[in-house]
Amino acid sequence: MRTTNRRGWLAACATGLLLASTAVVAPPALAATGVTVVYSEGSHWGSGYSGQFTINNSGATALSDWNIAITLPSGVSISSLWNAQMARSGATYTLTPPAWGASVPAGGSYSIGFNGVGGSSGATQPTGCTVNGDPCDGTPGTPDSEAPSKPGGLTSSNVTSSGATLSWTAATDNVGVTGYEIINAEGNVVRNVVGTTTSATVGGLTPDTSYAFRVRAYDAAGNKSEASSEISVRTLAGTTNPPDPSAGDRRVGYFTQWGIYDRGYLVNNMDDSGTAEKLTHINYAFANISPNGECFIVNQAGQGDAWADYGRSFTAAQSVNGQADSWDQDLRGNFNQLRQLKEKHPDLRVNISIGGWSWSKNFSDAVLTPQSRERLVDSCIDLYLRGNLPVFDGAGGPGSGAGVFDGIDLDWEWPASAGYEENVFRPEDKQNFTAVVKLFREKLDALGAENGREYELSSFMPADPEKVGVGYEVPQIMEDFDFITLQGYDYVGAWQNSTNHQSNITAVADNPDENIYSSEIALDAWTSRGADPADIVLGVPFYGRGWTGVAPGPNGDGLFQTASGPAPGPYEAGIEDFKNLKNLSGYTLHRDAGTAWLYNGTTWWQFDDAVSMTEKVDWARAEGLGGVMIWSLDGDDSNGTLITAIDTALGS
Incomplete structure (x- = not known):
C-alpha cells in the first residue's frame, strides 16, 4: 500500500509536544527526587483488566534510570505490559526501562500500560x-493514607446512541487529587x-439502553474517595451493530492520519x-508497532503523531458536529472527529489499520513467538478497541478512546x-501470520462477547502472485478474516524508468515489462489458492503515477x-491526486484496460477518472467480489466525484 512518509518536522513537533505535556498534575509537595508514580485502572473484562x-x-534533570x-x-497478576521490562518474584513486580531506553524528561512524564488477570474492580x-x-506518592516517611x-x-x-459526557464538581485532598474513576452500576471502572x-465522555455504549454511573477521586498514593451519588x-436509539454489507457492496476507504497536514483533508471533509x-467502512492509517512488538501511539523517539490522533483541537468550522473542541476535553483530534462521524452515520464502521509500508518493519519480530503474538494482540486491542490511550497534552487516558x-x-x-528497505522478513512469517490472525480473531470474539457486539478483522493483501505464494496460508487465514482488501494499484511506479499502467484491470498487449501485473492476475493469485471472491474487496487508487521526459x-x-x-508531484515525486490531475490542461486523454492516462508530449500520467472507476467496479461485480477499497480518500475532489462513481456503479 502506498504511504507518504511522515515529514521530519512532524516527528519533531510530536516530540516537543510529548515532552511538554504533563500527563498528571503532580501533588504540590514532592520528595527531594521530584518523582511520583500514579497508578490508574482502566476497564475490566471477564477475568482481565x-x-x-x-x-x-x-x-x-531527566530521569534516565528508574x-x-x-x-x-x-490472585492478581500482570499478563503483559508495554513501555517497560518486568521482573517478578512472587506477588512483587519490578518495572525497569525497556531495552531501547525510556528517559523521563524534566517536567515531563512517561506511561507504562499493562493487562492484568484476576481480581475484580x-x-x-x-x-x-x-x-x-x-514512596511512589513522593512523600517522605510514612505514605499518605x-x-x-x-x-x-x-x-x-x-447523550448520543453510543456515549454520554459526565461532569462533576472537584474533590479535595490533603496532598492532591490525581484522577477520577467513573464506575458503572456493577462497580466496574x-x-x-x-x-x-x-x-469525561463514556463511549462504546449500546443504543437505547439505560446506564447508571458514579464517580470517585483518587490521589497519588492510591487512596480512593467514596463514590458520588448515582x-x-x-x-439514544441507533444501530447496535451496523449491518454486514451484502456481498459486493462493501465500500472501504482509507483515511490517512497525515492527510490533515499538507493535503488539509479533515474528517469533516468526508461528511461535507x-x-x-457512501462508505460502509473507514480504515484509519496507521497504527504503529514498536521494536518490542506492541502497538503504540508515540514512542520515546518521537515517532508517531498523538497530536493528530487525539490531541489537536478543531474549530467549529472544522468539526463534524459544528462544535469547537475545548482545551480540557479528554479526546480531541481525528479520533474524536471519527466518533462524531459515526454518530451522524450510525451504520459506518471505523477500523484501525496496523502497519503500512514503513511501519511493517517490526511485524516479523512481533509475531515470532506465541508470547510476542499475545503481547501484540493484547496491546493493539487495549489501545484502540478498549480505548486506553496514553495521556498526551491533556488528552487521552484509560478508556478515553472507547467506541x-x-x-x-x-x-x-x-x-x-x-x-520497505528496513523491513525484516523471515520464511516462517507465513505460518506466524496465520497464528497471529487466529489469535486476533479469538481475542476480538472474546471482546465482542463482553460488549455484546461484533468486531471485524480484515487485511490489506498484495497483488504479486509470488508474494501470495510465499507469505500466506490462504485457506487457513480466510477462515478468520471478515474480508481482505486486494491491492489493485502500484503495479508500477517511479522506481521504474519507463511509463506503464499502475492499475489496469487486464494485461495490456505488447507490454515490455517482464513483471506484468493486472487486477485479473492479482485476483487469480488468491482465488486459485482457495479464497472466495465474495470475501475479497478490490483496491482502487484515488491518485495517479507519472513520468517526465517521455x-x-x-x-x-x-x-x-x-x-x-x-x-514532479506536490507531496512525492511521481505521485499526484485525482483532484489535481483532472484539472490539467494541454494533455490528451487516452484509455485502455480499465484505466486512463494523460500525455502532453513530455509528461505522462496514468490515473483513474469517473469512467475508468466505473469500469473497475463493473469488473469487480462481474467477478463476484465483495466490494471496493479506496487508497486514499484525500485524493478525491471536494464534490466526491470518484466515490460517487463507485457508489453509482455498486448501486445505492
Whole structure:
C-alpha cells in the first residue's frame, strides 16, 4: 500500500509536544527526587483488566534510570505490559526501562500500560509502590493514607446512541487529587480520568439502553474517595451493530492520519463531500508497532503523531458536529472527529489499520513467538478497541478512546517477502501470520462477547502472485478474516524508468515489462489458492503515477516509453491526486484496460477518472467480489466525484 512518509518536522513537533505535556498534575509537595508514580485502572473484562503507571518527573534533570516496585493482591497478576521490562518474584513486580531506553524528561512524564488477570474492580490495587526506593506518592516517611473527599454534582450531557459526557464538581485532598474513576452500576471502572479534569465522555455504549454511573477521586498514593451519588443515563436509539454489507457492496476507504497536514483533508471533509454516507467502512492509517512488538501511539523517539490522533483541537468550522473542541476535553483530534462521524452515520464502521509500508518493519519480530503474538494482540486491542490511550497534552487516558474503532485491519507489507528497505522478513512469517490472525480473531470474539457486539478483522493483501505464494496460508487465514482488501494499484511506479499502467484491470498487449501485473492476475493469485471472491474487496487508487521526459513513441501516446524520471508531484515525486490531475490542461486523454492516462508530449500520467472507476467496479461485480477499497480518500475532489462513481456503479 502506498504511504507518504511522515515529514521530519512532524516527528519533531510530536516530540516537543510529548515532552511538554504533563500527563498528571503532580501533588504540590514532592520528595527531594521530584518523582511520583500514579497508578490508574482502566476497564475490566471477564477475568482481565487494564492498568497504567505514569511516572511524573518535576525535577530539573531527566530521569534516565528508574525502578518501580509494586505488590499485587493475592490472585492478581500482570499478563503483559508495554513501555517497560518486568521482573517478578512472587506477588512483587519490578518495572525497569525497556531495552531501547525510556528517559523521563524534566517536567515531563512517561506511561507504562499493562493487562492484568484476576481480581475484580477495586480489588486489584497494588500496594507498597516505590520508585527508586522512595514512596511512589513522593512523600517522605510514612505514605499518605488520607482519601480525597467525595465528588459531587454529577450530571450528564451530549447523550448520543453510543456515549454520554459526565461532569462533576472537584474533590479535595490533603496532598492532591490525581484522577477520577467513573464506575458503572456493577462497580466496574468504565473510564479513568487522569489529572484534575472534572468531565469525561463514556463511549462504546449500546443504543437505547439505560446506564447508571458514579464517580470517585483518587490521589497519588492510591487512596480512593467514596463514590458520588448515582446518575442514570439512557442512550439514544441507533444501530447496535451496523449491518454486514451484502456481498459486493462493501465500500472501504482509507483515511490517512497525515492527510490533515499538507493535503488539509479533515474528517469533516468526508461528511461535507457526501463521502461518508457512501462508505460502509473507514480504515484509519496507521497504527504503529514498536521494536518490542506492541502497538503504540508515540514512542520515546518521537515517532508517531498523538497530536493528530487525539490531541489537536478543531474549530467549529472544522468539526463534524459544528462544535469547537475545548482545551480540557479528554479526546480531541481525528479520533474524536471519527466518533462524531459515526454518530451522524450510525451504520459506518471505523477500523484501525496496523502497519503500512514503513511501519511493517517490526511485524516479523512481533509475531515470532506465541508470547510476542499475545503481547501484540493484547496491546493493539487495549489501545484502540478498549480505548486506553496514553495521556498526551491533556488528552487521552484509560478508556478515553472507547467506541471510536470497530475492528482491526492488518497491513503487513509483506510476510516472508521484501517490502520497505528496513523491513525484516523471515520464511516462517507465513505460518506466524496465520497464528497471529487466529489469535486476533479469538481475542476480538472474546471482546465482542463482553460488549455484546461484533468486531471485524480484515487485511490489506498484495497483488504479486509470488508474494501470495510465499507469505500466506490462504485457506487457513480466510477462515478468520471478515474480508481482505486486494491491492489493485502500484503495479508500477517511479522506481521504474519507463511509463506503464499502475492499475489496469487486464494485461495490456505488447507490454515490455517482464513483471506484468493486472487486477485479473492479482485476483487469480488468491482465488486459485482457495479464497472466495465474495470475501475479497478490490483496491482502487484515488491518485495517479507519472513520468517526465517521455517521448511520444510509435503510437504518439507515450505508453511504454523510456522516461528521464518521475513527474514532479506536490507531496512525492511521481505521485499526484485525482483532484489535481483532472484539472490539467494541454494533455490528451487516452484509455485502455480499465484505466486512463494523460500525455502532453513530455509528461505522462496514468490515473483513474469517473469512467475508468466505473469500469473497475463493473469488473469487480462481474467477478463476484465483495466490494471496493479506496487508497486514499484525500485524493478525491471536494464534490466526491470518484466515490460517487463507485457508489453509482455498486448501486445505492
